[in-house]
Amino acid sequence: MTSVLIADDDALVRAGLRAILGAEPGLTVAGEAADGAEVLPAALRLRPDVVLMDVRMPRMDGIQATRLLLERFAEPPRVLVVTTFANDEYVYEALRAGASGFLLKRARPEQIADAVRVVARGDSLLFPEAVRRLAAAYGPPDGRVGAARLTAREGEVLTLMAEGLSNAEIAERLVLGVQTVKTHVAAILGKLGVRDRTQAVVAAYRSGFVSL
Structure with a gap:
């Protein structure tokens, strides 16, 4: 069972999300927070x-609130940003802070449930076109990828990650085993010093490693 904490200052939005997620098999709403300041205490209590x-x-x-979660937890919960506008500096900064992806508030109920499942299993929820726009608009230069000394194969994998491909899709594209792709992804994250695929992709765009 995947437990979810809903953090939104709009009581109607919280109620709607609770109804959507509560009706989904395998998902449960652990609690709510009406402000970012309430997120850390609630997360520490509800896990x-x-x-x-x-x-x-x-x-x-x-x-x-996302930064505090990553600072205080050895294994922090995954953060899925819910936003009204995709092309928003707040969204970009949340991704840089450690969020695993973002979702528009106008998304359909099944999309919201699917998004929670995606980030819960450790994957990232990325929309390549949106991330490109965000990085172009708000992303300062980042030399992290150039300094990471990625191998040629790791560079190929990172490029395909930035296109939004899953491990299975990358494996098919490069004619590799899925486990081999997972090994390359882990190596990329380690070399870049990032927590997950989202931060790796953001760094790739900010560094110019992946063309905007």
Whole structure:
């Protein structure tokens, strides 16, 4: 069972998300937070697998709340940002802070449930076109990829990650085993010093390793 903490300052939005997720098999809503300042205490108490995080909240935004989660937990919950606008500096900064992906508030109920499942199993929820726009608009230069000394194969894998391909799709494209791709992905994350695929892809765009 995947447990979810819903963080949004709009009570109607929280109620809607609770109804959607509560009706889904394998998902349960552990609790709610009405502001970013409430997220860390609630997460420490409830230990959710995923935090569904609004980025714009009055006292503490979702960006700072995400940073606190990563600082305080040895194994922090996955953060899935919920936003009204995809092309938003808040979304980009939340991804840089450690969020595993983002989802538009107008998404269909089944898309919301699927997104929670995706990030809960350790994958990233990325929309390549949106990430490209965000990186172009808000991303300062980052030399991390150039300094990481990726192998040629790791570079190929990172490029395909930036296209939004899954491990299975990358394996098919490069004619490799899925486990081999997982090994390359782990090596990329280690060399870049990032937590997951989202941060690796953001770094790839910011460094110019992947063309905007």
